[in-house]
């Protein structure tokens with residue numbers, strides 16, 4: 001366990017606990033966050049026409065709104081950030097620095113059609129590296145680790161992970177997303193002991209090695225860190241990857257508009273620790289009423305983020321769309337930040353007879369039918385309604401031999417009915433038709 005090096009006044013720089021980022025008392029984090037927000041609030045009001053207007057409209061024109069009173073300020077949606085961008089291209093009306101201070105630009109996925117743009121200063125990149133270092137260090141990636149990463153350098157923000165691995169001091173073996181042959185060669189030959197990938201890819205790799213290798217767990221891989229989608233935290237998916245590959249699975253999570261790595265699960269595997277203390281402020285929001293909920297064990301809600309130290313494009317109360325469950329607020333590893341597990345995306349949620357359902361719950365059921373299924377599944381949604389009548393159409397990916405296995409259909413439908421309490425209409429889809437397994441799996445398809 002690291003010694004507690006308490007940071008001084010300078011939140012941005014002294015708060016770097018590079019390789020030894022362990023248990024800061026939560027109260028200390030809160031104190032730093034309060035101080036950072038005072039500076040940030042003034043800067044935003046003076047430099048961001050976008051937020052100056054939003055604050056004015058919320059009746060907080062000239063007065064200071066403290067972190068404790070943050071709920072007086074309006075939320076920010078992805079749609080609004082995109083509109084701010086279109087107002088004044090290329091960086092938009094929420095740019096709080098001069099354009100020559102922008103040193104890195106990511107094109108993130110937009111709400112519809114054209115991409116959104118995220119501009120970063122050198123300071124912003126450093127802050128991402130700090131939070132990313134805490135995140136990956138928490139997962140168990142340390143200086144001695146050799147990490148094969150399948151996250152591309154861009155256009156998505158996950159590319160920042162390469163800076164993080166450099167900071168931690170681990171060996172890095174970058175492979176292009178979906179380049180399965182190089183991944184397998186690299187792992188077989190012992191270039192890496194750790195794999196960084198989406199849960200879908202790790203699952204695909206486990207399925208494949210299970211078919212081709214007599215003893216896949218003999219490959220010198222010991223640790224898989226999944227990110228980019230839920231899955232690493234779903235027991236049926238995690239257990240399968242762990243069992244086949246003989247590894248420990250931990251997961252990370254980031255939010256494109258906030259930071260590529262913000263939550264990291266430690267090797268106790270009890271949910272992802274919040275790793276953005278002092279730089280990002282998190283609120284838990286009731287998805288129905290939009291009221292804040294206390295962050296305590298068992299609470300469920302949507303996460304909203306406020307950047308405390310972001311220079312170029314700060315955001316206030318940004319609704320990230322992820323619904324999470326708080327798993328705890330302390331941990332055997334010594335970290336004092338809360339732990340969470342993602343239940344699903346707000347947009348993917350549907351209601352069956354008054355009960356909220358996230359497609360990830362279906363994955364958890366379907367995974368039990370390996371090896372007849374691959375572990376991937378998705379819900380088919382027709383029409384815009386959130387409340388839908390059963391049977392719910394579900395597509396389940398199967399190995400080619402089980403393409404027309406009528407008994408399997410019935411078994412899965414019965415399992416969904418008994419575990420999730422709604423009727424489904426399962427369609428088996430062979431691997432060749434389900435779509436690319438190398439990256440992420442979309443849990444909902446709208447037709």
Ligand SMILES: [Zn+2]
Pocket residue numbers: 266267268273331332333334335
């Ligand atoms: Zn822990």
